[in-house]
Amino acid sequence: MENNLIKTTIEDHVALITFDAPPVNAQSTAFMEELIAVFDELNATKGVRAIVMTGNGKCFSAGADIKSRSKQSDWAPGETYRHLRRAREVGFVIMEMNIPVIAAVNGPALGAGMGLAICSDIIVASKNAVFGLPEIDIGLMGGVRHTMRVFPIGLTRRMVLTGYRVPAEELYRRGLIEACVEPDELMETAMDMARTMASKSPTAIRLAKRALNTVETMGLKDGYRFEQNLTVEMSGTADSKEAMAAFLEKRPAVFSDD
Known part of the structure; x- marks a missing residue:
């Protein structure tokens, strides 16, 4: 598998996926295509029993690559629909895995970045993490249906209509994520959970x-x-x-x- 923007290691039956697209792990076309390929290959890799995904640096993922989206008027005919299909599949390839996926959210998870976390099986987060849907502030729409599947309707509406960024501690207090820990405890928390899953049949x-x-x-x-x-x-x-x-x-x- 390619490891250009998505770094992957496997140890003790656990695959660690790290988004590595500095500075904020924005989701370009190349990022999405590589992420889909990585998950498809891990789904068929013998010996992988659990997956942890996280972001390199201070950000989990800031969402869509706005610089590339700003050039949308220059896209070839049909590219808009191909892009939308890729954006859907990035989430569904995570949801449809035969292997459990833990999102270890190390920092801001915004827009499509929050979508990656929401599509995982379990979310654990650093106290530095925030979750948000900033689309209303940047001329886009999206994220409502996936968010409403996991978050309460009122909170979802507040996030969508105001751009409110929810601190990880609030989500943990509401019982919407499984852990909110100090930054230096995040990966061990996620890996411990993954190793427990990997010990099962x-x-x-x-x-x-x-x-x-x-x-x-x-x-x-x-x-x-x-x-x-x-x-x-x-x-x-x-x-x-x-x-x-x-x-x-x-x-x-x-x-x-x-």
């Missing part, structure tokens, strides 16, 4: 991700039935037998990546 994690992604938009009965069917599917696997044996024998389970 890879098969169970994949099925759990499928359940989480699917039942969100289903009714109660249909959603529960879907989960029950996944339980039946899981019970016939080698990982299920190993997990039960380890529980009964009071020992750590040992799972393969096959």
Whole structure:
């Protein structure tokens, strides 16, 4: 995989993705295409069981590359629609991963940058982090639907209509992110969580991700039935037998990546 704007390392079954597009990790076309490619490849990489993504420097991601957007009138015919498709897929490639994704938000996560965090499974943040949708101040629209999926309607409306930047501590107080820690504790907090996930059955994690992604938009009965069917599917696997044996024998389970 290319590691120009998106740096990737893998250790102990955990992939660490670091946005590296100084100064603010703005999302240019090259950034989005590389990020999509990295996530697609990690989704198919044997041995990767959890992912942590963060930003290099003081910013997680300031969102869209406004300098390139200002030249939109010079784009070739159809490029606007190709750009919008890329922008959608950057979020969905994270959401649709078979592997859990933790966003370790080290600084401002704005606009499309906040979108990357919102599309992850779990958000942990530094006390330096803020979350915002500044589109109304720069002549753009966007972010409403993804934000409303996670944040309360009132807070979403305030962010969209006023450009309010929410401190990470407020989001943690509201129960909307899973941790808000000192800056020097952020990566260890995220990596500890990722290593815990990586210790679980890879098969169970994949099925759990499928359940989480699917039942969100289903009714109660249909959603529960879907989960029950996944339980039946899981019970016939080698990982299920190993997990039960380890529980009964009071020992750590040992799972393969096959």
